[in-house]
Amino acid sequence: MIRYSLKCAEGHQFESWFRSADAFDTLRASGQVSCPVCGATDVEKAIMAPRVSTSRSRTDAPAQGTPPATPAPDISPPPSPEQIEQAVAKLRAEVEANSDYVGVEFAAEARKIHEGEAPARAIYGEAKLDEAKALIEDGVPVLPLPFTPKRKMN
Template sequence: MIRYSLKCENDHRFESWFQSGPAFDKLYAARMVACPTCASTSVEKAIMAPRVRTARKAAQTPQPDAPLTTPQNDTERAIAELKSQVEANSEYVGMEFATQARAIHDGDAPERPIYGEAAPEEAKKLLEDGVPVAPLPFTPSRKTN
């Protein structure tokens, strides 16, 4: 895994993890790397400092004996709580999110809280059309059989 500091054409700065450098390049070429703030796909790598862990810091860092899904700090706990609230109080509409959000906004579907997934271009179009949407800082849980 590799983490890149990125910025969009609107100077929004964010970080994202990728499987590898070539995996980032492939997603970037397909315009699938988007700003979480404005959904712009005009993104570039920002300058970032290398992350060096000293021996003292390594000794203070808890070892990864807990599962990856266990929140480790205040930010992760807040995101886990937000996810729990969204999933408990909203309807998951999957890849139909853009269609459903637009229908609710236009009055063609009953108003209700929804969440789901949308391509960056779809999310950007919703925002441009005044549909109130926001990116979530987590991946929705997928139901399995």
């Protein structure tokens, strides 16, 4: 596995893991690597400092004439499952409060909004994988949500 620091054409920076350098190149060429912020598929590798560990401890003095090492950046621990669950619940509440649920008509409604045939507004709903891919290929800005919408009943 290899981790790349990536940058989209809009300047958003993010990281992602890939099976290999060739896997990244193949996925990028087929448009399957996209920015999590704007969805752009014009993604390039950004400059990234490698992580190198040495057998010498930090308390050892550097060799004469060698500049002191730059301290490692402070890396926060990953969020706990409870913190992730709370963040997803907060996101769900925000989406449900500020968006219209359009159910299984999501792809059709998103396309209408994109083409100016329906009023611009925030929507969420459900789409089949092929419908979502078609929207992305046509430049319709969509993003998968990390939760399943609660089906609204009549």
